[in-house]
Amino acid sequence: MTKLYLIRHAEAEGNIYRRMHGQYNSRITQNGLRQIQALKQRFETVALDAVYASDLFRTRKTAEALYLPKGLPLNLEPRFREVRVGVWEDQPFGLLERTQPEAMRAFSRDPERWAVAGAESYAEYSRRFAEALEEIALVHPGGSVAVLTHGCVLSGGLHRLIGTPFDSSRSDNAAVCLLEYENGVFTPVYLFDNSHIPEAISTRARQRWWRQQGGRFNLWYRDPRPEDEALYHPLWAPAPGDRVWIALLDETPVGYVALQGSGVSCLYLRPEYRHRRFGDQLLGQAVSVLRSRGLQTLSIGVPTANLEAVAFFARHCGTPVQMDDVYTAFRMELRVPPLLAGNDPGGL
Numbered sequence: 001m002t003k004l005y006l007i008r009h010a011e012a013e014g015n016i017y018r019r020m021h022g023q024y025n026s027r028i029t030q031n032g033l034r035q036i037q038a039l040k041q042r043f044e045t046v047a048l049d050a051v052y053a054s055d056l057f058r059t060r061k062t063a064e065a066l067y068l069p070k071g072l073p074l075n076l077e078p079r080f081r082e083v084r085v086g087v088w089e090d091q092p093f094g095l096l097e098r099t100q101p102e103a104m105r106a107f108s109r110d111p112e113r114w115a116v117a118g119a120e121s122y123a124e125y126s127r128r129f130a131e132a133l134e135e136i137a138l139v140h141p142g143g144s145v146a147v148l149t150h151g152c153v154l155s156g157g158l159h160r161l162i163g164t165p166f167d168s169s170r171s172d173n174a175a176v177c178l179l180e181y182e183n184g185v186f187t188p189v190y191l192f193d194n195s196h197i198p199e200a201i202s203t204r205a206r207q208r209w210w211r212q213q214g215g216r217f218n219l220w221y222r223d224p225r226p227e228d229e230a231l232y233h234p235l236w237a238p239a240p241g242d243r244v245w246i247a248l249l250d251e252t253p254v255g256y257v258a259l260q261g262s263g264v265s266c267l268y269l270r271p272e273y274r275h276r277r278f279g280d281q282l283l284g285q286a287v288s289v290l291r292s293r294g295l296q297t298l299s300i301g302v303p304t305a306n307l308e309a310v311a312f313f314a315r316h317c318g319t320p321v322q323m324d325d326v327y328t329a330f331r332m333e334l335r336v337p338p339l340l341a342g343n344d345p346g347g348l
Contacts, residue, residue, distance in 0.1 A: 017284020022085035053148035082150035086118025094218035129157035
C-alpha cells in the first residue's frame with residue numbers, strides 16, 4: 001500500500017488579493033511563509049520517500065518544508081499545476097463575478113459546465129492530475145510520497161478519483177489530504193486537514209467573517225470619473241500624472257489605488273471599509289499592474305505616525321527598508337522565479 005500526502009500550497013498572492021491565479025506564476029505571502037513553517041513541523045516525524053510538486057513557484061516554495069529537511073530532491077511535475085483559466089488569468093474575482101456570474105458559480109461548484117476561452121475543461125485537468133498521481137503511486141509501491149499542488153485541480157482530481165463533492169474553495173492553504181493506493185484503488189484516510197495551521201495564520205479562518213455573512217467581498221476596478229473626486233482624501237489624493245484605479249464593491253466606490261513609476265503613491269480605503277481585508281485587494285491591483293510592466297520591486301512610503309498604514313505594509317512587505325520619526329519606507333519583491341526544468345537542487 002502506498003501513502004500519498006496531497007498538500008495545497010501555502011497562502012499565495014491570489015488568495016488574499018482575490019485574483020484568479022490559475023497558472024499565473026505568483027509569490028507566497030508573508031503569512032504563507034508562516035504556514036510553510038507549520039507544515040514543516042507537522043512532517044518532522046513523517047517518513048517520506050519522495051516529494052513532488054507542480055512547477056509553479058507557489059508549490060515549489062511550499063515544498064521546501066518537506067524536501068529540504070529530509071534531504072530529498074524535489075521532483076517537478078507540471079501535471080499537478082493549477083487549472084489553466086485562459087482569459088481569466090490574474091483577473092479580479094469581483095470583476096468576474098460582476099461580468100460572468102454564472103461562469104464563476106460553475107467554476108466553484110459545477111466544473112463540468114465551466115468553459116472559458118483558452119482554459120482547460122474539467123475533463124482535461126482532472127485527467128492529467130489523476131494520471132500523474134497513479135503513475136507516482138506505481139513508481140513508489142509501499143512508499144510514502146508528498147505531492148504539492150493547488151486547490152482547484154486538487155478538488156477536481158479527488159472528485160474524479162474518489163467521488164468527493166467538488167468545491168474549489170474547500171481546502172485551506174497548506175492543508176493535507178492522505179490517500180492510500182493499492183491494487184488500482186485510491187482510498188481516502190483524511191481530507192483537507194489543517195490541524196497543524198494555527199487559527200491566527202489560517203487563510204480560511206481569516207476569511208470567515210465574509211464567508212459567514214454570505215455577502216459580497218471581492219472588489220473590481222475602473223478608471224476614475226469626475227464624480228470620484230469626492231472620494232479622494234485631502235491628504236492622500238492622487239497627484240498629477242498618477243495612474244489611478246477606483247475600487248468598487250458591487251457599484252459602490254470604496255477606495256482607490258494610484259501608481260507613479262515603480263511606486264504606490266496612494267492606497268486609500270474609506271474608513272467604513274477598513275479592517276476587513278479590502279486593503280489587501282487594493283495592494284493586489286498595484287502588484288498586478290507593476291509586475292505586468294516588468295518591474296522587479298514595489299516601493300511605498302508612509303508617515304511613521306500613521307501606525308495603521310505602517311502595520312498594513314509591514315504585514316505584506318516585512319521589515320521596513322527605512323524608518324525614522326517622519327517616514328517609513330517599504331519594498332516588496334515582485335519578481336517570481338521562473339519555471340524550472342527537471343528537479344530543483346535546493347531552496348528558492
